Amino acid sequence: MAPIKPSAIFFFFFFFFQLFLSLTLARKPHQIDFRSPNLYPEGLVWDSSAQHFIVGSLHHRTLVSVSDAGVAENLIHDPDLPENVSILGLAIDSINNRLLAAVHAAAPLPEFNALAAYDLRSRRRISLTSLPSSNSNRRPVANGIAVDFKGNAFVTNSAENFIWKVDKHGSASIFSKSASYSSHPITANEVYSSSGLNGAVYVSKGYLLVVQSNTGKMYKVDADDGTARLVLLNEDLKGADGIAMRRDGVVLVVSYRKLWFLKSQDSWGEGVVYDGIDLDEEKFATAVAVGGEGRVYVLNGYVKEGLNGNLGRERFGIEEMRLSRSWILEFRICPPNSFSTDPPCITAMVINSYGNYRTWTMHSDHSYYL
Incomplete structure (x- = not known):
């Protein structure tokens, strides 16, 4: 089994860190x-x-x-x-x-x-x-x-x-x-x-x-x-x-x-x-x-x-009114294939504390979007 590259470790850590911040660091209800x-x-x-x-x-x-x-x-x-x-x-x-x-x-x-x-x-x-x-x-x-x-x-x-x-x-x-x-x-x-x-x-x-x-x-x-x-x-x-x-x-x-x-x-x-x-x-x-x-x-x-x-x-x-918790509904890794030029990515679908559905996607080149 090939060793995991440091860049990949950083990629996964950074993704979950950003996801954690999006779920937890929210303003107080009005x-x-x-x-x-x-x-x-x-x-x-x-x-x-x-x-x-x-x-x-x-x-x-x-x-x-x-x-x-x-x-x-x-x-x-x-x-x-x-x-x-x-x-x-x-x-x-x-x-x-x-x-x-x-x-x-x-x-x-x-x-x-x-x-x-x-x-x-x-x-x-x-x-x-x-x-x-x-x-x-x-x-x-x-x-x-x-x-x-x-x-x-x-x-x-x-x-x-x-x-x-x-x-x-x-x-x-x-x-x-x-x-x-x-x-x-x-x-x-x-x-x-x-x-x-x-x-x-x-x-x-x-x-x-x-x-x-x-x-x-x-x-x-x-x-x-x-x-x-x-x-x-x-x-x-x-x-x-x-x-x-x-x-x-x-x-x-x-x-x-x-x-x-x-x-x-x-x-x-x-x-x-x-x-x-x-x-x-x-x-x-x-x-x-x-x-x-x-x-x-x-x-x-x-x-x-x-x-x-x-x-x-x-x-x-x-x-x-805001929900007291957030849910990760779906999590998947999207590897590259011969039909796509996009780099590997991770996607998570989330219901946040407002009850809204949001999707996080982050690519291995460290670019991400909501």
Whole structure:
């Protein structure tokens, strides 16, 4: 057996040293603490044009902007909304420069469910669309919002398990009312047991991904005709509330107990939960958003306190989420062959602490790339 050359030893050592640095020397997660007395925010979005977050409120007719430094400012106050309504789900319609908000009045207030649309530049309300009832015995709850490239908004009804559609001009209809939404067992005796369809996100291929809190299921909903199919997952997402999608196709789902990272290879006929982060239940996370540079943030709105009538909290949080470890998924040595002029190399595929897939390749001439 031929002896190993010193240059080869250096090559392998240097490769693993660089890989080790890439996995371990990362900045601390970004923690944003902000003050807004009695806000108890439930919804969260990132406004990339203004470079700030926007949150709603369980008790106020106000939308609040939050900077990276934790500076909270009243962005929009809408006195035309009924007093003490909740502003729940939020979405940014970037093409039409609109902020969309799901507005709901909980008992004992008179029934009220609407989609409010605001101009992000002028901050003036464009429209307030009442969402039609299905004439059932249950009081509807307008909750999650997704918006497509045409300006159509899709709003989940968490109480009655259907989805409204509101077009760009403010015309509303019941859009998706699939029997599949009511065909799975409900988790009993949980804070989310009465909450059905919840967070929703639009996928550019023409469908929605919608999570259901009390069953832990995810549905793929056609954005044209409203037909729904169950997404087959390797585990249920119990208590699922908010949902977001990164540019690399990774879907993020949050409950007050956990943040899940999911990926699919077949446009969400099936999906896999490939990692997760346990959360502080007291903070009661309800929403997840993708901020600048693809960073993942959850909203710590202490919503359970607000639902229980607590009005004493002044500070809330938006917390960056990163996996506590990195995984090397694949490692291989690529020797030269007669068909290639490239030098020998080593390749490693890694999931880093952000949940991103990265590939390291280093050649024996000591050149490497990501």
